[in-house]
Amino acid sequence: DSGVTQTPKHLITATGQRVTLRCSPRSGDLSVYWYQQSLDQGLQFLIQYYNGEERAKGNILERFSAQQFPDLHSELNLSSLELGDSALYFCASSAGTAEKLFFGSGTQLSVL
Amino acid sequence: KNQVEQSPQSLIILEGKNCTLQCNYTVSPFSNLRWYKQDTGRGPVSLTIMTFSENTKSNGRYTATLDADTKQSSLHITASQLSDSASYICVVSASSNYQLIWGAGTKLIIKP
Numbered sequence: 084d085s086g087v088t089q090t091p092k093h094l095i096t097a098t099g100q101r102v103t104l105r106c107s108p109r110s111g112d113l114s115v116y117w118y119q120q121s122l123d124q125g126l127q128f129l130i131q132y133y134n135g136e137e138r139a140k141g142n143i144l145e146r147f148s149a150q151q152f153p154d155l156h157s158e159l160n161l162s163s164l165e166l167g168d169s170a171l172y173f174c175a176s177s178a179g180t181a182e183k184l185f186f187g188s189g190t191q192l193s194v195l
Numbered sequence: 196k197n198q199v200e201q202s203p204q205s206l207i208i209l210e211g212k213n214c215t216l217q218c219n220y221t222v223s224p225f226s227n228l229r230w231y232k233q234d235t236g237r238g239p240v241s242l243t244i245m246t247f248s249e250n251t252k253s254n255g256r257y258t259a260t261l262d263a264d265t266k267q268s269s270l271h272i273t274a275s276q277l278s279d280s281a282s283y284i285c286v287v288s289a290s291s292n293y294q295l296i297w298g299a300g301t302k303l304i305i306k307p
Binding site for chain 2: 085
């Protein structure tokens, strides 16, 4: 158990809908990262937050947004969903930017 | 452009044999290099992190090496076990913007 909690584990929705994925980092970790992994593909970095502020941005679509709250949990919002958004979404946390990442078990999103 | 390239793309070996995975990077300025193991459908797990001054780091049967001059790293797995079947991902951190650059991974299959 990495200590990073992601909910829900599975999410099935329709095209055009909006969903919210939630992540609780390990106790004490200030950095939260979001990654997308499509079937048989590598991890694609979406966005990183550090202590509530956006630290780095990857190839995140404009339809996607995220935030980190004062209690350090984070949410990833995906809107106007398309079939191609179906993927495994991972959250990771670390104590700092030079520390190793601990990954959650992921949210499997299926857009039908 | 910051890039991380891994080879081979996939590898099949017999249980008990050793193997070496390669990682070449062009990330600058360099902060650290990490190796992660990812089982199918699960979040990556950290194996090692090496900074500029470290050229070898071990974690059980896993030994990572780093040559910062040639910008190459390798991950050596000794006496492979069936549970070593996974993707192994090389990740390089850029010190300028905290960005993590992920390789595409090497898919390792251990056969009995």
